[in-house]
Amino acid sequence: MGGPNLNPLMIEVDHFSFFYGPKQALHDICMAIPEGEITALIGPSGCGKSTLLRNLNRLNDLIDDVHHEGDIRVEGTSLYDPAVEVISLRKRVGMVFQKYNPFPKSIYENVIFSLRVAGRRKKAELDEVVERSLRSAALWTEVKDRLHESAYSLSGGQQQRLCIARAIANRPQVLLMDEPCAALDPIATLKIEELMMELKKEFTLVIVTHNMHQASRCSDRTAFMFMGKLIEFAETTRIFNNPNSPQTEAYITGRFS
Amino acid sequence: MKSTHGEPKIWLCALGLTVGLTMTALLLILVIVRGVEVFWPKDVVQLTLMPAQTAAKPEILTGEIRKQQVRRDAGSGMDVKEWLVFMGNKDAYGQTFRYVDLNRVTREERPAALIVADRLEYGKAIFLPLSLNLADGREIAASTAGFDGEFHRLIAEGNNRRKQIKHIERDLIGDINHRMLKLDNSLNAFKTDTSAREHRQDDVTARKIALQGDYEKLAAEAAMLRGQQKANTLSYRLVSGETRTQALGEILHYYHPNQLSLLGKAGWFLRNGWDFLTGEPRESNTEGGIFPAIFGTFVMTLIMSALVTPFGVIAAIYLHEYARQGIIVRAVRISVNNLAGVPSIVFGVFGLGFFVYIVGATVDQIFFSNSLPTPTFGTGGILWSAFTLALLALPVVIVASEEALGAVPRGVREAALACGASKWQTIQRVVLPSALPGILTGVILSMARGAGEVAPLMLVGVVKLAPSLPLDLVPPFVHAERKFMHLGFHIFDLGFQSPDSEAAKPMVFATTLLLILLVITLNLAAILLRNHLRKRYALHTF
Numbered sequence: 198m199g200g201p202n203l204n205p206l207m208i209e210v211d212h213f214s215f216f217y218g219p220k221q222a223l224h225d226i227c228m229a230i231p232e233g234e235i236t237a238l239i240g241p242s243g244c245g246k247s248t249l250l251r252n253l254n255r256l257n258d259l260i261d262d263v264h265h266e267g268d269i270r271v272e273g274t275s276l277y278d279p280a281v282e283v284i285s286l287r288k289r290v291g292m293v294f295q296k297y298n299p300f301p302k303s304i305y306e307n308v309i310f311s312l313r314v315a316g317r318r319k320k321a322e323l324d325e326v327v328e329r330s331l332r333s334a335a336l337w338t339e340v341k342d343r344l345h346e347s348a349y350s351l352s353g354g355q356q357q358r359l360c361i362a363r364a365i366a367n368r369p370q371v372l373l374m375d376e377p378c379a380a381l382d383p384i385a386t387l388k389i390e391e392l393m394m395e396l397k398k399e400f401t402l403v404i405v406t407h408n409m410h411q412a413s414r415c416s417d418r419t420a421f422m423f424m425g426k427l428i429e430f431a432e433t434t435r436i437f438n439n440p441n442s443p444q445t446e447a448y449i450t451g452r453f454s
Numbered sequence: 455m456k457s458t459h460g461e462p463k464i465w466l467c468a469l470g471l472t473v474g475l476t477m478t479a480l481l482l483i484l485v486i487v488r489g490v491e492v493f494w495p496k497d498v499v500q501l502t503l504m505p506a507q508t509a510a511k512p513e514i515l516t517g518e519i520r521k522q523q524v525r526r527d528a529g530s531g532m533d534v535k536e537w538l539v540f541m542g543n544k545d546a547y548g549q550t551f552r553y554v555d556l557n558r559v560t561r562e563e564r565p566a567a568l569i570v571a572d573r574l575e576y577g578k579a580i581f582l583p584l585s586l587n588l589a590d591g592r593e594i595a596a597s598t599a600g601f602d603g604e605f606h607r608l609i610a611e612g613n614n615r616r617k618q619i620k621h622i623e624r625d626l627i628g629d630i631n632h633r634m635l636k637l638d639n640s641l642n643a644f645k646t647d648t649s650a651r652e653h654r655q656d657d658v659t660a661r662k663i664a665l666q667g668d669y670e671k672l673a674a675e676a677a678m679l680r681g682q683q684k685a686n687t688l689s690y691r692l693v694s695g696e697t698r699t700q701a702l703g704e705i706l707h708y709y710h711p712n713q714l715s716l717l718g719k720a721g722w723f724l725r726n727g728w729d730f731l732t733g734e735p736r737e738s739n740t741e742g743g744i745f746p747a748i749f750g751t752f753v754m755t756l757i758m759s760a761l762v763t764p765f766g767v768i769a770a771i772y773l774h775e776y777a778r779q780g781i782i783v784r785a786v787r788i789s790v791n792n793l794a795g796v797p798s799i800v801f802g803v804f805g806l807g808f809f810v811y812i813v814g815a816t817v818d819q820i821f822f823s824n825s826l827p828t829p830t831f832g833t834g835g836i837l838w839s840a841f842t843l844a845l846l847a848l849p850v851v852i853v854a855s856e857e858a859l860g861a862v863p864r865g866v867r868e869a870a871l872a873c874g875a876s877k878w879q880t881i882q883r884v885v886l887p888s889a890l891p892g893i894l895t896g897v898i899l900s901m902a903r904g905a906g907e908v909a910p911l912m913l914v915g916v917v918k919l920a921p922s923l924p925l926d927l928v929p930p931f932v933h934a935e936r937k938f939m940h941l942g943f944h945i946f947d948l949g950f951q952s953p954d955s956e957a958a959k960p961m962v963f964a965t966t967l968l969l970i971l972l973v974i975t976l977n978l979a980a981i982l983l984r985n986h987l988r989k990r991y992a993l994h995t996f
Contacts, residue, residue, distance in 0.1 A: 256868060261779070284874050292872040298865035301888050311873040314883065363873065 204231035206273075207371060207401040208253060213267035215248055217260065222248045224425045225267070230418070232370075235393060235402040237416035237433065239409070241448065245425040246405045250373050252276075253403065254290040255283050271371065288315070291364035291400075295376040297356040299348035299363070304340050307348045307359055311367040326366050333399070334362035335392050354385025361392065365400065372396060374404040378411065390415050409449055413437045421445045482970075489967030492960035493726035495719050498568050498580055498711045500693060501539070501554060502561035512560065515552070516568060516580050516693045517541040518711075520956075525553075538956070542570070542578040546692055550577060551956045564712040567596075569690075571708035573700070577741055577957065581690040584697065589685035605708070608686055612703040615679050622676045624922075630669050637662055642823075730964060735919065739948055740958045744965055746920055750836065750938035751972055753924050755905045757840035757934075758847065762904075763897050765844070766851025770893075773852070774859040775881055787856075794849035802910025805842030810834055810914060830935050834915030836924045837934035842914050843907055847900035854896025858889035894984040898977050905973045908942035916943045918951070941969040 208230040215223040223245050230236050238246035251257045252269060255276055269276045276286060288311065299307050306313070308327045317323070327344065331337040336358045340351070348359055357377060364372060374393075378386040393402060393415050406412050412419050413433060420430040421442070429436060429445045440446045496518040503513040517539040527534045535556040544550050571579045583596040586604055594601050637658050641651065683703025691697050709722060733743025769790075777783045814831040822830040831837070862885050870880040886893075908916075917937045924936045945965050952958035 254872060256872060259868075259871070284876055287872055288874040292869075294865055294869060294872075296865050298863065298869045300866060300870065300884050310870070310875070310883070314870075314873065314875040314879045360869065363869075367874065 204233055206230070207232040207271065208403070209270040209273075210249070211268045211270065213249075213252070213265065213269055215245075215252060215257070215265045216263060218262045222425050223252075226427045228420060228427060228430055230401065230403060232401050233397060234417040235397050235404065235415055237412040237419045238403065238405045238422060239407070239412050239419060239448070240422035240428075242407075244422040246420075246422050247375055248425075249422070250375055250403060250405050253371070253373055254287050254292055256287075256292065258283065288367055289369050290371045290373060291367070291369035292373040293357070293360050293364050293375070293377050295379045297353060297360050297380065299351075299356050299359055302348060303345045304348050304351070304359060305344040308362050308366050310363055315367070330362040330366040331359075333365055333396065334358045335388065335395070336362055352385075354381050354388060357381060357385070357389060358392065361389075361396075365396070370401060372400045372402050374402065376405050376407060379407065386411070409437075409451075421448060423448070485963060485967050485970060488960070488963035490964075492964045493723045493730065495570075495709065495711055495714060495722045495726070497564055498570060500561075500563045500565055500568070501559050502563075503554065504558045504560050514693045515539065515541060515554075517552070520551075522556075540578075542580040543576075543692060545576040545579075546694075546696060546698060550954060566710065566712050568710065568712055569708050570711050571700075572706045572741075574704045574706065574736065577737060579690070579700065581692055581698075584689045584691055586702070587687045587689060587699070589682075605688070608702045609705055609707060612683060612686075612705065615683055615703060619676050619679050619683075622672050622679075626672050627669060627676075630665050630672070634662060634665055637665075731968075738953060739918065739944065740952055740954055740961060744939075744941070744944060744961075744968065746923060747939040747941045747944040747965070748968060748972065749923055749925075750916075750920065751905060751941045751969070752976075754836055754840050754843070754911075754938060754940065755901055755976060757836065758843045758904045759897060759901050761840060761844040762847045762851050762900055766848050766896065766900070767855050767893055769848075770852045770855030770859060771881060771886075774856045775877070775885070790849050790852050794853070797909075798846055798907050799909040799913075801842055801846045802913035805838055805845070805910060805914040806834070809838040809841050814838060833935075834913070834937060835935040836915055836938045839911050839915040839938070842910050843904040846907065846910065847904045850900040850903060851893075851896045854899065855889070855893045858892025858896070859885060861892060862888045891984050891988040894980060894987065898980040898984070901976050901980060902973055905976060906942060906969070908940065908946060911940055911943060916940045918943075918947050941965055941972065945969065 206229055208228070210226050210228040210230075213223060213226045214221060226249060238250060240246050248257065252265070253271075253276075257263055265277075271286070271289065274281060300310060302310075305327055308330050309323045312323060312326060328337060328341075331340065336355060339355060340359075343350070348356065351359060357380070361372075361377075378389050381389065390411060393404070396402060397417075404416065416433045418431065419433045419436040421428045421436065421440075421444070423444055429440060429442045431441075436445060437449055440449065498516055498518055500514065500516045503515070505512050519537050520540050521538040523536060523538070524533050525536050526532070537554045537556060539552050539554050540550060541547055541552055542550055565582075567582055569581055569583055571581070573579055583601070583605075585596060586594040586601065586608065588594070594604055641654060641658055684701040686702040687699045688702055688705070689697060689699045707725075709718075714722065730743045731748070732745050734746060735744060736742035773783060773787065777786075810833060814829070814833065814835075817831040818826060818829055866884055866888065867880055870884045871877075875883065915937050917939065920937050920939045922933070922936065924933050924938050925931060926933070945962055948958040948965060949955070949962045
């Protein structure tokens with residue numbers, strides 16, 4: 198899978214299957230996600246794209262009665278290696294959710310949450326991280342004068358960018374985004390998309406989206422999933438202009454039933 | 455045409471709400487009116503009654519009219535209106551209340567000279583003053599100009615002396631008793647080591663003799679003061695014609711009910727209210743104030759909340775966040791819910807059996823063996839009462855806390871975990887702050903439940919009359935083992951255990967009003983705290 202000019206591999210999904218109890222949600226997925234690119238996961242609701250994304254930082258482990266087969270590797274290390282602590286894994290793989298979910302704390306405390314739980318408390322360092330993260334999330338100029346107000350005083354789009362700032366504060370290598378614009382208006386969506394183009398210079402992004410235009414506009418690679426199976430995975434231009442599979446073509450042209 | 459389907463059901467809901475609200479409002483109004491009215495000084499009427507037999511002299515009586523009611527006369531079968539008259543002067547009449555048929559009253563007057571005096575014993579006296587007989591032989595007749603001034607001065611003097619006596623007997627002599635007890639106990643510590651005991655014996659005896667000397671001096675002083683309280687007397691006449699004398703030191707205050715202006719009545723109203731709030735009970739609780747009961751209820755409720763909150767929240771966190779959801783946790787949850795429905799007296803029995811007889815007795819064995827067989831913690835007390843009520847209120851806190859934890863959005867938890875927080879960090883830094891307002895709601899409910907509970911307390915430490923408060927200035931200041939008074943039990947005691955139920959009735963209403971006010975105050979404080987936290991965590995600046 199994959200195409201030419203492959204950057205170094207960041208994430209390798211290797212014959213990965215995932216089960217909620219007896220129900221199989223992912224069937225034998227194989228994917229190679231290169232570093233420094235945006236990879237979009239598309240597909241109809243319930244196709245398993247969110248499940249796949251949430252397995253990349255093992256957030257699905259929280260659910261009772263799940264199990265998996267196969268393996269996922271980040272930079273060559275298996276996520277399921279007993280030597281890998283889930284907490285340290287999640288520090289390398291940040292996540293932004295569909296519904297913006299700031300903590301009931303100040304803007305400042307939201308951004309440095311990951312540093313706080315890691316036990317870092319030097320004021321200068323924290324201040325620097327807040328400014329850097331908020332600048333990266335294109336939020337700094339809007340909130341720099343009210344860092345100590347509640348995060349809930351921000352607008353929806355601003356709250357989502359705050360969540361992005363929070364996710365990148367600890368400098369992860371990978372940033373997972375689960376439909377980051379689903380709850381936002383078009384203007385806020387545009388801002389987040391511009392932000393993603395900036396972020397990919399530093400991070401490897403994997404996004405789940407329902408929005409075909411967003412996938413075609415922003416991503417370098419696109420994976421189309423259907424019924425828990427990976428149907429096609431290639432450069433975005435190829436998926437959208439010349440898909441291999443008739444199912445992919447049907448979905449992206451909207452003739453999907 | 456507009457459909458009207460369902461509207462009758464809306465009316466039904468509205469009706470239910472209206473009935474509920476009306477009943478609450480009526481109850482509150484009744485309690486407030488009857489509870490406040492107690493302190494308002496009433497006019498004293500002098501009634502002349504038609505004699506029962508034609509030849510006899512007409513009967514005269516004075517008193518406050520407390521209530522008018524209709525009675526069916528057994529003989530004639532007619533309805534007769536009657537008054538309930540509070541006559542006071544229990545020492546003279548033997549009874550304080552009397553029913554008077556309205557049709558027997560031939561004259562109704564309000565003589566200005568009548569005086570109502572509140573006394574230490576036998577309650578109020580209603581009389582016409584004759585003279586003051588002073589210890590130095592002077593006699594001041596009621597008709598002379600200086601009578602009122604002198605009467606006032608003597609009563610103030612008596613009240614001061616009473617405070618002095620109380621200070622000597624309670625504080626100074628109490629302190630000596632405390633030290634004597636400690637000396638005795640220090641000897642008990644050498645039970646086995648006889649030589650050390652003998653060595654110590656002399657020292658202890660010497661110190662006890664010194665203390666005994668101090669005690670005798672103080673006791674003599676108190677006796678002297680007590681004698682002075684009886685030196686000056688007042689002689690007065692009742693309307694029945696009888697002349698009586700009364701030691702002035704026994705009178706607390708007096709007023710001319712029929713001379714009072716509205717402002718004057720308001721003044722007495724405030725004073726009576728204040729005395730009720732801050733005073734100590736007299737005359738088996740039917741007179742005086744209820745401060746010890748207010749204080750006991752307050753302290754007990756605070757201790758209970760301090761106990762129940764951490765336990766309840768920790769249990770809820772475990773049940774909701776850590777326990778594997780399965781049949782066992784479901785069973786535990788059902789049991790907790792059922793615990794909330796167990797009759798409170800059952801908790802009282804458990805508290806007596808477990809806290810008092812097992813835990814308390816063990817504590818005595820270990821820490822207070824010197825004073826055995828007198829129990830310290832092995833008997834009912836405020837601490838065991840708080841523990842028992844905490845147990846009773848625990849389900850309320852657990853259920854409310856679990857609900858509050860469940861209401862924290864999943865997204866926020868996942869976000870915290872995705873930031874690399876451990877499970878405990880997530881709970882501590884994100885989940886608990888979000889759930890705090892809901893948890894506090896549970897604490898508020900449990901406080902309301904605990905403050906109003908009486909039945910279990912009767913088994914584990916509440917008493918009719920507690921000699922001292924659970925918190926005072928005698929070291930170690932907090933006396934968790936002491937028995938205490940409680941407003942709820944006070945109401946029961948006044949209403950059903952009182953020798954004079956008619957006299958106690960106004961006190962029942964006033965005490966009920968106070969209990970309601972106390973619960974409202976505690977709840978209001980907790981609600982304000984909750985709103986403050988809610989703002990802090992949700993909307994405003996930090």
